[in-house]
Amino acid sequence: MPRPVRLALSDLLLLGMIGIRTRRVRAALSALGISIGIATMIVVTGIPASSQRALEAELTALGTNRLKAVADSSLAAPGETVAFPQEAAAMVSRIGPVRAVTDVANTRTKVRRSDRLDSRNAAGLMVLAARRNLPEVLNAHVRSGTYLTEATERFPTVVLGSHAAARLGHLDLVPGEPPPQILLGNRWFSVVGILRSIPLAPDIDRAVLVGWDAARDALGFDGRPTQLFVEAEEAAMEDVREVLPETIAPENPGLVKVSRPSDALAAKRSAQATFSGLFVGLASVALLVGGIGVANTMVISVLERRREIGLRRALGASRGQIRSQFLTESVALSVLGGFAGVVLGTLATVGYAAYRTWPLVIPLPAAAGGLGGAIVVGVLAGVFPAVRASRLPPTEALSAA
Structure with missing residues (x-):
């Protein structure tokens, strides 16, 4: 029995981008969900960090x-x-x-x-x-x-x-x-x-x-x-x-x-701990919301593209190749949204800090963590739709209206 041809990375990326290129509005809206999540992470870490830097300067002036x-x-x-x-x-x-x-x-x-x-x-x-x-x-x-x-x-x-x-x-x-x-x-x-x-x-x-x-x-x-x-x-x-x-x-x-x-020292340390806990909570919620948006988009994409999946299976595509295609699409959506979110979050933080005349603080760990989180979210959001797509029988997929 002939072994299935393994897809090159470039071919896998091209296949994964088909859904994004052909359904641009939906892809943009889905990526927007992730970008809002990542932008929220940047904003809820950058703006409070700038505020905290200004607060620390004021407390230091009080003799901490x-x-x-x-x-x-x-x-x-x-x-x-x-x-x-x-x-x-x-x-x-x-x-x-x-x-x-x-x-x-x-x-x-x-x-x-x-x-x-x-x-x-x-x-x-x-x-x-x-x-x-x-x-x-x-x-x-x-x-x-x-x-x-x-x-x-x-x-x-x-x-x-x-x-x-x-x-x-x-x-x-x-x-x-x-x-x-x-x-x-x-x-x-x-x-x-x-x-x-x-x-x-x-x-x-x-x-x-x-x-x-x-x-x-x-x-x-x-x-x-x-x-x-x-x-x-x-x-x-x-x-x-x-x-x-x-x-x-x-x-x-x-x-x-x-x-x-000074008592201000205790207040300063308390403020640092409070801000840190707030950052983690808000960022987690933002990423969760973005991940749900991507997962929803990918599930709908599988339902709408059953005929395409059945045709590819009939032409010899393996289940692994189908899983890889949809998983790549999910990760690509999340990464595009992640990059857009970093840019939006950075611009929002810069503008607000300048408006309040606060020291500008762009947390690099938050930006890097946002992109890393986008990849993780893309993988998690794409696993179920990708597995579901790979398990569609070719006859059933081709007969779908």
């Missing part, structure tokens, strides 16, 4: 990756100043997950707007010795003037927090005019900058910031910090928090009070 260490003044004897060792910031910077650290120190100096005010009638503001990297660590911005520079931090110049500027009556600095003067202790200092409000550090809003060297020279500052602000990797925040006391003050870790990671 920052810690604050303060010297516990309750442990001090009356009249004693509690402070950290001078090398505390350098020691903290050696912790692996720490990205940046800045320290400030309360100089215990009184602030007056004018020398005509009694020294007992101070403004009630803190005078803090500060480093030049404070704006970067606290995400602070200058509203008027400039922050301390390598040159100005050595001279009697100050930068005012937003609340301190309002209390002292210096809301803005006018370019070209002499800077206003304030009295720190018995020394005049020039105001060179005013900060915007800092959500991460309300204490800085109520402070007058002086350069570290200027505080040493003019205010009798001993160089020991009283607060540290630490920026670290979010994934290691709890670990960093645990080792900070021993790192800052090895001889007296109980002196160090470390703020817990």
Whole structure:
């Protein structure tokens, strides 16, 4: 008995595309079902991912990756100043997950707007010795003037927090005019900058910031910090928090009070888990709907093409060749719909992210998974119709009206 001729891959593709070429509208509608499913997958992953990226940026600005260490003044004897060792910031910077650290120190100096005010009638503001990297660590911005520079931090110049500027009556600095003067202790200092409000550090809003060297020279500052602000990797925040006391003050870790990671960190992690579960659920439903559409189209195609199936069987086509033909058609429909869905989903995500001014995020795993899912759906949707077509007896198929 002669063995049936095996179809080449090119011949199989041509046979599989017959139904698509001859029934273009139906094929387009069927592929549209898959494309909508894949586009939905891209959209429900891309748009929320863009939204999540924007949300993460906002939560990060609230301090989810920052810690604050303060010297516990309750442990001090009356009249004693509690402070950290001078090398505390350098020691903290050696912790692996720490990205940046800045320290400030309360100089215990009184602030007056004018020398005509009694020294007992101070403004009630803190005078803090500060480093030049404070704006970067606290995400602070200058509203008027400039922050301390390598040159100005050595001279009697100050930068005012937003609340301190309002209390002292210096809301803005006018370019070209002499800077206003304030009295720190018995020394005049020039105001060179005013900060915007800092959500991460309300204490800085109520402070007058002086350069570290200027505080040493003019205010009798001993160089020991009283607060540290630490920026670290979010994934290691709890670990960093645990080792900070021993790192800052090895001889007296109980002196160090470390703020817990912001509640926004828990909200951020919860949002990530919620978004991930939502993505999987919506994408699965979308693919299921598309697969049902392809399966329905293929079943109808088999019913309508029974005479073609019977003729091919009568001319010598094997059952395997019939199964391969209809299975190839089903996969081809799904792949075409998958490509169209990736394009539609990407365009929709780009447009919506641009409209909301969100960072654009196109999840490549979702696009690749969408195409892979389209192939799987095509195979599953085509198995039953292909098997049914191969089992049609030639006589029955040819006699179909």
